[in-house]
Amino acid sequence: MGSEVLSPSQVACNLTASHISSGRVEAMRTTAGYGLVQGPASGITISDIDGKSFIDCRSAGGVFNLGHRHPEVAHVLATAARDTDMGDWMLLSAIRAQTAEKLARAAPGNLNHVQFAVTGGEAIEAACKLARGATGRHNIVTMDKAYHGFVGFGLAAAPASFTAHYGPLTPGIVPVPYGDVDAVSRAVDGNTAAVLLETAQGSAGALLPPPGYLQALRSLCDELGVLLIFDEVQAGLGRTGKLFSFENWGVVPDMAVVGKALGGGYYPIAACLYNDRVLAFVDKVPLAHPSTFSGSEIGCLVAAKALELLSAPALLDNVVAMGERLNRGYQSLQREFPDFVTGSRQLGLFTGIETPSADTGTALRHAAVRHGLLAFTAPFRPGFLVIWPPLIITASEVDELLRRLGRAVKEAAANS
Numbered sequence: 001m002g003s004e005v006l007s008p009s010q011v012a013c014n015l016t017a018s019h020i021s022s023g024r025v026e027a028m029r030t031t032a033g034y035g036l037v038q039g040p041a042s043g044i045t046i047s048d049i050d051g052k053s054f055i056d057c058r059s060a061g062g063v064f065n066l067g068h069r070h071p072e073v074a075h076v077l078a079t080a081a082r083d084t085d086m087g088d089w090m091l092l093s094a095i096r097a098q099t100a101e102k103l104a105r106a107a108p109g110n111l112n113h114v115q116f117a118v119t120g121g122e123a124i125e126a127a128c129k130l131a132r133g134a135t136g137r138h139n140i141v142t143m144d145k146a147y148h149g150f151v152g153f154g155l156a157a158a159p160a161s162f163t164a165h166y167g168p169l170t171p172g173i174v175p176v177p178y179g180d181v182d183a184v185s186r187a188v189d190g191n192t193a194a195v196l197l198e199t200a201q202g203s204a205g206a207l208l209p210p211p212g213y214l215q216a217l218r219s220l221c222d223e224l225g226v227l228l229i230f231d232e233v234q235a236g237l238g239r240t241g242k243l244f245s246f247e248n249w250g251v252v253p254d255m256a257v258v259g260k261a262l263g264g265g266y267y268p269i270a271a272c273l274y275n276d277r278v279l280a281f282v283d284k285v286p287l288a289h290p291s292t293f294s295g296s297e298i299g300c301l302v303a304a305k306a307l308e309l310l311s312a313p314a315l316l317d318n319v320v321a322m323g324e325r326l327n328r329g330y331q332s333l334q335r336e337f338p339d340f341v342t343g344s345r346q347l348g349l350f351t352g353i354e355t356p357s358a359d360t361g362t363a364l365r366h367a368a369v370r371h372g373l374l375a376f377t378a379p380f381r382p383g384f385l386v387i388w389p390p391l392i393i394t395a396s397e398v399d400e401l402l403r404r405l406g407r408a409v410k411e412a413a414a415n416s
């Protein structure tokens with residue numbers, strides 16, 4: 001009897017089960033329909049380790065806004081590794097200061113100062129700490145179905161289903177429904193340091209802010225001396241067709257957190273930008289947020305390149321045009337399958353389609369994977385299929401994505 005030959009993905013799943021977690025492998029089977037193990041990726045395409053190729057409709061939440069293995073970012077990374085290293089976090093760094101300047105110049109309004117971090121969660125942590133320090137107040141008003149990472153303040157702001165095992169959580173988080181100005185107004189008091197939100201909520205299913213909402217929050221915060229913090233980790237850095245998503249609504253926060261795409265798909269780096277009011281506190285407490293790997297010189301060089309590519313007007317125009325092209329496709333799917341595709345949302349390439357339930361969402365997600373689309377449902381809205389391709393996607397690639405989506409919808413609708 002010959003021994004069974006395992007595929008590369010089976011080998012990797014077995015190894016993952018043995019040395020990381022079998023639950024993790026099972027969770028991927030549930031998510032993708034099988035134990036998907038990543039293989040080579042390039043541009044908008046990602047393959048599994050057995051060679052099946054997909055259009056990447058996730059961009060890992062924005063990490064791959066520039067597509068996979070962007071050659072210019074790769075070049076900067078290689079050159080940076082030749083010329084420098086992490087840098088010494090205790091010393092000043094010209095490279096770090098230059099990247100901070102580039103971020104400040106790219107940001108609207110007076111977001112002129114930068115605290116670097118390694119992850120989005122860490123940058124949120126820094127933002128909330130700075131808000132407490134700058135205001136001398138404790139509470140942070142957050143939104144239901146927010147996702148700000150899995151540490152500290154961000155974790156405490158996540159839905160209960162995500163936090164159940166980890167209490168006691170960081171105190172002072174005051175959640176309110178997203179989109180409801182009156183609820184914020186009731187929640188804010190003399191002990192409120194900040195209102196923290198994603199301008200458009202990604203993990204809740206690409207929810208866009210109701211008209212006037214962000215402007216009203218800005219006025220409310222100004223009136224009460226509360227800091228407004230926008231989490232741009234998903235919606236920022238080009239995803240919505242503007243470099244910073246809040247440019248769509250003409251509202252500038254006191255602090256903005258960017259991550260994911262800032263690393264150009266190559267390097268873990270995030271940042272919290274802040275204005276003069278927060279600076280006054282940081283000047284008094286210069287080591288407000290020391291962090292060994294934050295503001296690494298290699299990371300800052302990569303981030304500067306990523307920022308340059310993500311701010312290019314031609315790229316942002318492409319995001320707007322490709323988003324509209326996708327949306328036209330969603331609308332024709334909705335006409336063809338009105339009981340299955342019940343809606344769509346889109347701002348730039350912050351997009352996706354709504355199905356009636358978690359079950360239909362799961363059916364569509366699995367069908368999408370079978371038809372060569374790596375697209376997952378929104379964690380806090382499981383009927384909603386998130387479709388966030390890299391921002392470099394072309395018109396013919398959008399059309400191919402829509403063809404595959406059409407096949408996936410047809411199959412999932414027929415079986416539901």
Ligand SMILES: Cc1ncc(COP(=O)(O)O)c(C=O)c1O
Pocket residue numbers: 061118119120121122124147148149150198202231232233234235259260
């Ligand atoms: C909106 C948002 N904020 C913060 C984070 C946390 O970022 P990280 O996973 O890099 O800690 C994420 C991660 O997915 C996110 O989507």
